[in-house]
Amino acid sequence: MKCALVGNPSVGKSLIFNQLTGLGVEVSNYPGTTVELQQGKLCYRRLPLEVVDLPGVYSLDGDSQEEELVRSYLVNEPPDRVIAVLDATRMERNLYLLLQLAEYKIPTVVVLNMIDEAMEQGLSIDQGKLSELLGIPVVETAASLGQNIDRIVPAAMHDAAVSDLSVPYTPEIEAAVRSLEKLYGAPRLAALQALQGIGHDAPLLEGAQAIATEIEARNHMAPGQIIAANRHLYARQISREVIGAREPDRHFSLDRLLTKSFPGIPILCAVLLSMLIVVFTAGSFLEGLIVDAFSTFVIEPFSALGLPPLLHALGMAALLAIVAGLGIAFPFVFIYYILLSIVEDSGYLTRAAFLADRAMHSLGLHGGAIIPMVMAFGCNVPAVMAAGQLRTTRERTIAAFLITMVPCSARTVIITGIVAAFVGLGAALSVYLIVLVLVVLTGIILARSIPGGQYGMILEMAPLRRPDATLVIKKSWQRIKEFLFIAMPLLLAGSIVLGALDYFGWVAAFSEAVSPVSEGLFGLPAEATTALLFGILRKEMAFETLAVLAGTADLAAVMSAVQLYTFAVISVLFVPCISTIAVLLKEMGAKVTTMVSAYTIALGFFVGALIHLITG
Amino acid sequence: MSSSVREDCLEAILALSGKDCRPVSEAEVGGAVEADTAEVMAALRTLVTGGDITREGEGYMLTPQGKKTAESVFRKHRVLECFLSEMLGMDTGAASKEACVLEHGVSDETIDRLSTYIQGPGRHRSMRRGSGHRPRHTLLDFAEGDTVEVTMIRCTGKNRRLMDLGVIPGEKIILQRKLGNNAVVVTVKGADIALSPEIASTIFAEKAA
Numbered sequence: 001m002k003c004a005l006v007g008n009p010s011v012g013k014s015l016i017f018n019q020l021t022g023l024g025v026e027v028s029n030y031p032g033t034t035v036e037l038q039q040g041k042l043c044y045r046r047l048p049l050e051v052v053d054l055p056g057v058y059s060l061d062g063d064s065q066e067e068e069l070v071r072s073y074l075v076n077e078p079p080d081r082v083i084a085v086l087d088a089t090r091m092e093r094n095l096y097l098l099l100q101l102a103e104y105k106i107p108t109v110v111v112l113n114m115i116d117e118a119m120e121q122g123l124s125i126d127q128g129k130l131s132e133l134l135g136i137p138v139v140e141t142a143a144s145l146g147q148n149i150d151r152i153v154p155a156a157m158h159d160a161a162v163s164d165l166s167v168p169y170t171p172e173i174e175a176a177v178r179s180l181e182k183l184y185g186a187p188r189l190a191a192l193q194a195l196q197g198i199g200h201d202a203p204l205l206e207g208a209q210a211i212a213t214e215i216e217a218r219n220h221m222a223p224g225q226i227i228a229a230n231r232h233l234y235a236r237q238i239s240r241e242v243i244g245a246r247e248p249d250r251h252f253s254l255d256r257l258l259t260k261s262f263p264g265i266p267i268l269c270a271v272l273l274s275m276l277i278v279v280f281t282a283g284s285f286l287e288g289l290i291v292d293a294f295s296t297f298v299i300e301p302f303s304a305l306g307l308p309p310l311l312h313a314l315g316m317a318a319l320l321a322i323v324a325g326l327g328i329a330f331p332f333v334f335i336y337y338i339l340l341s342i343v344e345d346s347g348y349l350t351r352a353a354f355l356a357d358r359a360m361h362s363l364g365l366h367g368g369a370i371i372p373m374v375m376a377f378g379c380n381v382p383a384v385m386a387a388g389q390l391r392t393t394r395e396r397t398i399a400a401f402l403i404t405m406v407p408c409s410a411r412t413v414i415i416t417g418i419v420a421a422f423v424g425l426g427a428a429l430s431v432y433l434i435v436l437v438l439v440v441l442t443g444i445i446l447a448r449s450i451p452g453g454q455y456g457m458i459l460e461m462a463p464l465r466r467p468d469a470t471l472v473i474k475k476s477w478q479r480i481k482e483f484l485f486i487a488m489p490l491l492l493a494g495s496i497v498l499g500a501l502d503y504f505g506w507v508a509a510f511s512e513a514v515s516p517v518s519e520g521l522f523g524l525p526a527e528a529t530t531a532l533l534f535g536i537l538r539k540e541m542a543f544e545t546l547a548v549l550a551g552t553a554d555l556a557a558v559m560s561a562v563q564l565y566t567f568a569v570i571s572v573l574f575v576p577c578i579s580t581i582a583v584l585l586k587e588m589g590a591k592v593t594t595m596v597s598a599y600t601i602a603l604g605f606f607v608g609a610l611i612h613l614i615t616g
Numbered sequence: 617m618s619s620s621v622r623e624d625c626l627e628a629i630l631a632l633s634g635k636d637c638r639p640v641s642e643a644e645v646g647g648a649v650e651a652d653t654a655e656v657m658a659a660l661r662t663l664v665t666g667g668d669i670t671r672e673g674e675g676y677m678l679t680p681q682g683k684k685t686a687e688s689v690f691r692k693h694r695v696l697e698c699f700l701s702e703m704l705g706m707d708t709g710a711a712s713k714e715a716c717v718l719e720h721g722v723s724d725e726t727i728d729r730l731s732t733y734i735q736g737p738g739r740h741r742s743m744r745r746g747s748g749h750r751p752r753h754t755l756l757d758f759a760e761g762d763t764v765e766v767t768m769i770r771c772t773g774k775n776r777r778l779m780d781l782g783v784i785p786g787e788k789i790i791l792q793r794k795l796g797n798n799a800v801v802v803t804v805k806g807a808d809i810a811l812s813p814e815i816a817s818t819i820f821a822e823k824a825a
């Protein structure tokens with residue numbers, strides 16, 4: 001038995017999915033969080049049940065990637081049940097989608113989510129009436145409070161029904177549908193889709209096209225528009241019947257400040273800057289505590305053991321990896337993720353997108369692209385996936401370049417762990433400034449040189465919400481888990497291998513080979529360049545390798561401030577990590593991936609050499 | 617209209633040549649196509665030059681390319697015929713004649729008159745906003761806080777999402793915010809939607825009463 005969650009973006013599908021399956025897919029307060037189909041399993045009265053979380057869509061007849069994904073999923077592998085999630089505060093538009101969904105004739109149960117917010121806004125919804133009009137059961141939920149979530153699966157299993165609701169279309173549309181049914185034996189759904197140019201049945205599409213042209217000539221409106229208008233009208237009628245009087249909303253809305261150029265833009269800058277500063281100061285503070293504790297209580301006793309040299313070297317490498325990983329990256333990355341989650345969940349990102357729309361246009365993108373760019377601060381991988389949703393190849397290519405330049409959490413580890421900790425706060429911020437300038441320059445150049453049209457932004461603003469503490473912690477934990485259980489073991493293994501290589505003198509041989517470049521070009525010790533190369537595997541690796549090769553986590557003891565700074569800048573700029581390269585390959589193709597990699601390598605080396613040149 | 621005569625000629629040759637693909641004479645084509653002889657002659661000449669038909673003794677034969685076009689015209693004809701008869705409930709003969717004219721696109725005027733005749737006056741008018749008087753104001757001509765009624769949207773094909781969000785002719789929306797650079801936020805069906813300037817300028821509206 002398979003159940004699919006379908007609904008508008010940001011209605012809480014993924015949150016419900018997580019609560020049903022116990023998994024931890026991304027939940028964020030902006031449209032387009034989920035971009036791929038997610039599957040999970042659960043047991044209901046000993047019956048295995050598969051739940052599928054789908055990307056949010058505004059329509060099933062649209063041409064955007066996520067709309068095509070959901071449509072083809074519903075057509076090609078129809079689930080046994082649909083759980084239609086509606087946002088109770090935006091009923092009318094949510095019903096518009098439900099009306100389309102009803103045409104797929106899949107047994108459905110309606111989940112009326114966000115009921116807590118509806119109540120707060122003084123909205124009263126007649127649930128019984130809604131259920132009666134739709135002919136399907138309705139469950140009212142507040143997913144963020146966990147309210148009534150346990151009723152969803154039983155309702156889906158026992159009460160789900162195929163809605164007999166059918167939109168009264170204009171006579172022309174009905175006539176067109178009947179003609180297509182008659183002549184091509186097409187089902188109603190396929191006929192409606194064909195009229196809008198959707199489908200793969202060539203003769204049907206040809207016939208539908210002939211009628212569509214005729215209808216358009218008569219009405220100055222394409223069938224798609226007429227169909228949409230009919231559905232909107234019907235959705236309005238239903239919502240009028242079920243929604244009681246609404247008290248006018250007199251709350252002071254923060255949007256009065258946030259979406260104005262002033263003080264909106266200063267606020268935007270302040271938010272970004274304060275995030276970085278908090279991360280740097282709190283991160284460095286914790287880092288100091290943990291590294292000190294580790295050296296006194298673990299490293300020194302270990303050194304005092306007097307183990308055989310090989311064992312000592314390997315153990316030391318492992319311990320250093322742990323110190324560097326747990327002690328430096330963990331407290332800091334965690335804080336970073338928490339701040340990022342707070343911003344994501346507050347709904348602020350869509351405001352930032354609106355304010356930045358103009359600026360993004362000069363980079364060949366539009367305001368909506370801010371969202372993947374901010375996601376990139378966490379990790380470039382999901383950001384590249386989100387950028388895959390942009391509409392043109394031009395936009396996707398530009399976004400791919402810019403996103404891979406954004407310092408992700410791993411690179412922020414390097415910036416904080418090396419620059420903020422050993423050089424200074426101002427220096428650390430200046431790294432961001434350098435990156436920002438380079439991102440802008442790259443964007444402007446790409447926008448000028450890549451031909452192609454530009455689409456504008458049509459972005460639904462997420463409602464502003466106070467982020468829920470448990471959800472924020474959960475999400476940050478979900479992300480840090482990836483670091484702890486996938487990256488850490490890798491880093492550990494990598495460090496031990498490195499320790500062994502070092503012990504047998506192979507690293508020294510390699511370092512000797514790269515030392516002319518390293519010292520001549522960047523003024524860096526050879527092991528720093530070796531570390532940079534390891535950074536391709538994972539960006540934190542650059543840092544760890546450096547610590548292992550230098551034999552201490554206190555890098556200031558072995559390298560000068562300028563050297564540390566140069567090292568950090570190069571490793572932040574050059575080459576995305578392996579995972580990013582893999583996802584780039586999947587989403588953007590080999591050509592873009594190669595270009596991005598080559599460009600970032602060149603950029604990293606160029607800027608590194610430049611710094612060396614300037615500082616002499 | 618000559619392209620429609622050409623298509624009609626192709627279709628007539630297809631129908632008349634039958635299974636054994638015999639050549640079809642000029643007189644036969646002229647009899648089947650509703651146009652004066654001079655036009656038919658001209659159309660046939662163009663078709664020969666275009667490689668759609670060839671002369672075979674006394675008559676014309678379809679080339680493979682011409683056959684393809686003719687068949688597509690025929691299918692279009694059949695679909696429209698069915699559509700019109702569904703619409704009108706008229707007998708197939710009359711619909712067939714109707715479709716014959718319509719399949720090549722008549723002037724909007726004719727169709728407009730026709731559709732009023734079909735659906736009864738008034739019924740149709742609400743669907744056709746903006747055909748009488750051109751809307752003059754885009755969303756950008758209004759001030760923050762204005763409630764406006766959408767009259768028309770340019771390039772809907774490109775921005776289908778607008779339609780799905782409820783920005784359609786007749787919908788009342790509130791212009792919530794307009795930045796100096798003309799990026800706007802509008803409230804549609806209770807949701808705030810941010811639009812780039814170039815999108816906002818495709819939305820025509822008038823002040824709501």
Ligand SMILES: Nc1nc2c(ncn2[C@@H]2O[C@H](COP(=O)(O)OP(=O)(O)OP(=O)(O)O)[C@@H](O)[C@H]2O)c(=O)[nH]1
Binds near residue numbers: 009013016032034035
């Ligand atoms: N107040 C309130 N907030 C909710 C409720 N359900 C979900 N949210 C919040 O709404 C936001 C969107 O939730 P998601 O689960 O990511 O929404 P989604 O439908 O998966 O969105 P897409 O993946 O973009 O389609 C999150 O910030 C949730 O915390 C609810 O019942 N009440």
Ligand SMILES: [Mg+2]
Binds near residue numbers: 013026033034055
């Ligand atoms: Mg989701």
